[in-house]
Amino acid sequence: MSVPEAATWNQYQRTQLPPPVHIPADLVDQLERLALVDFRSKQGLACLEEAIRFADQLHAVDTSGVEPMDSVLEDRSLNLREDAVTEGDCAEELLELSKYTIEEYFVAPPGNIPLPTREERATILKHSEL
Amino acid sequence: MAASSVAASELLQNMNKHISILYPKASYVIRRISTSRQRSDSQPQLRVKSAPQQLVGVVGLEVHAQINSNTKLFSGSSVRFSAPPNSLVSPFDASLPGTLPVLNTRCVEAAVMTALALNCTINRTSLFDRKHYFYADLPAGYQITQQRRPIAVDGFLDYSFLGGKKRNQVIKRTVSIKQIQLEQDSGKSLHDNLRSQTLIDLNRAGVGLMELVMEPDMSCGEEAAAAVGELQRILQTLGTCQGNMSEGQLRVDANVSVHEPGEPLGIRTEVKNINSIRYLAKAIDYEIQRQIAVLQRGGTVQSQTRAFDSKSGETVPMRDKEGLQDYRFMPEPNLPPLIVYEDNASLPTGIDACQVVVVQAIREALPELPAVKRERLVQTYGLLPEHSLTLVNEDGLVEYFEEVLKATKKEPRKVIGWVTNELVGHLKQQDMSVSQSPIAPSALAELLELQETGHISSSAARRVFQEMWRSPGKTALQIIREQDLGLVSDTAQLHNICQEVLDSHPDEVNAIRGGNKKVLNKLMGLVQRETKGRADPVLVRKIIQEKTS
Numbered sequence: 001m002s003v004p005e006a007a008t009w010n011q012y013q014r015t016q017l018p019p020p021v022h023i024p025a026d027l028v029d030q031l032e033r034l035a036l037v038d039f040r041s042k043q044g045l046a047c048l049e050e051a052i053r054f055a056d057q058l059h060a061v062d063t064s065g066v067e068p069m070d071s072v073l074e075d076r077s078l079n080l081r082e083d084a085v086t087e088g089d090c091a092e093e094l095l096e097l098s099k100y101t102i103e104e105y106f107v108a109p110p111g112n113i114p115l116p117t118r119e120e121r122a123t124i125l126k127h128s129e130l
Numbered sequence: 131m132a133a134s135s136v137a138a139s140e141l142l143q144n145m146n147k148h149i150s151i152l153y154p155k156a157s158y159v160i161r162r163i164s165t166s167r168q169r170s171d172s173q174p175q176l177r178v179k180s181a182p183q184q185l186v187g188v189v190g191l192e193v194h195a196q197i198n199s200n201t202k203l204f205s206g207s208s209v210r211f212s213a214p215p216n217s218l219v220s221p222f223d224a225s226l227p228g229t230l231p232v233l234n235t236r237c238v239e240a241a242v243m244t245a246l247a248l249n250c251t252i253n254r255t256s257l258f259d260r261k262h263y264f265y266a267d268l269p270a271g272y273q274i275t276q277q278r279r280p281i282a283v284d285g286f287l288d289y290s291f292l293g294g295k296k297r298n299q300v301i302k303r304t305v306s307i308k309q310i311q312l313e314q315d316s317g318k319s320l321h322d323n324l325r326s327q328t329l330i331d332l333n334r335a336g337v338g339l340m341e342l343v344m345e346p347d348m349s350c351g352e353e354a355a356a357a358v359g360e361l362q363r364i365l366q367t368l369g370t371c372q373g374n375m376s377e378g379q380l381r382v383d384a385n386v387s388v389h390e391p392g393e394p395l396g397i398r399t400e401v402k403n404i405n406s407i408r409y410l411a412k413a414i415d416y417e418i419q420r421q422i423a424v425l426q427r428g429g430t431v432q433s434q435t436r437a438f439d440s441k442s443g444e445t446v447p448m449r450d451k452e453g454l455q456d457y458r459f460m461p462e463p464n465l466p467p468l469i470v471y472e473d474n475a476s477l478p479t480g481i482d483a484c485q486v487v488v489v490q491a492i493r494e495a496l497p498e499l500p501a502v503k504r505e506r507l508v509q510t511y512g513l514l515p516e517h518s519l520t521l522v523n524e525d526g527l528v529e530y531f532e533e534v535l536k537a538t539k540k541e542p543r544k545v546i547g548w549v550t551n552e553l554v555g556h557l558k559q560q561d562m563s564v565s566q567s568p569i570a571p572s573a574l575a576e577l578l579e580l581q582e583t584g585h586i587s588s589s590a591a592r593r594v595f596q597e598m599w600r601s602p603g604k605t606a607l608q609i610i611r612e613q614d615l616g617l618v619s620d621t622a623q624l625h626n627i628c629q630e631v632l633d634s635h636p637d638e639v640n641a642i643r644g645g646n647k648k649v650l651n652k653l654m655g656l657v658q659r660e661t662k663g664r665a666d667p668v669l670v671r672k673i674i675q676e677k678t679s
Contacts, residue, residue: 034456034458035458036264070461071461071462071465071466071467073463073464073465073466074466074467077466077469077485078465078466078467078469079485080233080234080235080238080485080487081232081233081235082484083199083200083201083234083235083236084201084206085206085207086201086206087205087207087220087221088206088207088219088220088223089217090219090220090221091214091215091216091217091219094219094221094224094332097224097226103215104215104216105215105216105320105329105331106216106266106329106332107329107330108266108319108328108330109266109326109327110322110326110327111328112264112265
């Protein structure tokens, strides 16, 4: 594989990109629920929109006739394993990783605790010291 | 009218109250069902939306079959039904950082075998994806599945069941299979509501599953039950899944909706928590009726997930399944595409034999499927299709039948009735399996021999069968001797009894002489009563005919 002498990538002007995406508040809320990531403030949201803008550069590349690649391993062969028991039987070690266990079971809350709504979270944060 | 709308609004209030108690975070309440009466009083007639006519059910099934393998799909930990909690868990199953999935050859072979048995097209290349959702029994936060390109698509499953008025007509149906994909199972959650916590056991996490998606080609619980039964038999014959629904090896979720034939499909609900084939039929039929009732009241069916409650026989809405889930599917970055090869000729040179799955080899190794077996039994023994259906559908019945045939000279066609009616009838009454039958094949064969050689009549034979069932260990001969059921062979005695009956029924004798042959049966019945069913019917008929000619 040869390494080119000079840089071969292009710097795209903002004007060549598609129009910027504005993320509505409801979508932010849904993303926060799905990924359990907190965008917290307007700054966090601005950061997200910048990141999307950066990724928009991909749209400027002409990909017509090119098969999408979804894994860098696409030309490797998938390693198959024989159906023989080689691991397991380490309950003690695994349970040590958890602070709170009951009789060899991990312990979890009774179900998914729903994320409080945006308004509730704002109230909680206002009262906490973050 | 006024009374009914008061009742309706009370009902709505109650339902809304229950909803807010059970689902405090629910974002909907049932709105008033508006009728013209409430809108204005100027219309005297109640203009209810025209009641939907002839609503029929539409049923699609999602089946998860646990692959019968020694180890899990992506790790080398053991697969077993019961074991101490978390003892069959490897670091990968617990999703500890630094672990990677390695695909199990046996699981791929099992999926290909199942796909071939279900007439699917095998995708030469298939891909793995991540399906993300949060739940305590899914330690990684995602499940590795095959959403974009599964290992097999476009198959079909032929199934049949006994229908018609007398339930002895074989009705054949087909259900299309959209796809078969490999995916991981999640761990088990044990809910402890008292202490408000859930105990997690990851023994099952990572076990290989085949998800079979069936198209909504079925219309009722009976069809779904027959389809799943046939699928169970096929999987068990192949050995790819043990198919035990109560142990969770075969899990079925039903998607149920109703519509008028020809109209677009209605809103569907998903029914879960079905632990047996019988409950599957019940749950589906209940849900269809429930949706029809909702529509006939003028309401709309809510798209939701419901659980089947076996105690009440009803489906109830499930909590913890809010709205439409977004699973954020993405390709599994740690796994290259899975390639299966059609035959040895298409293998790339120098490849290790243990590293490939060859479809042709699997196709050649397929065992005899239930449908083929049924046809073979019909051909070999001259049976009717409904008999061979029952034979193959009952576990162990074919072997029992063939054992009986070995020990008796009777024709298979004459033996089959005893096996599919008498034996199966008694087994079903007491919910027993063939292996639990108190009458062994040799004992039944002995009884049939005695009947065939004329020692006892058919009706006496049936009585002996029942006695043998009640007192296992007693042979047919013993019972015949004890209860004196042997055929009366003394022709003189038979003649006398017949004469007595004829003498005491002169009207009937005249009727026979006049041409009414049916009355002969009545006289035969009387003779049988006298002899306690021990008279040879053929002989009795002959004697009576002689005497009345």
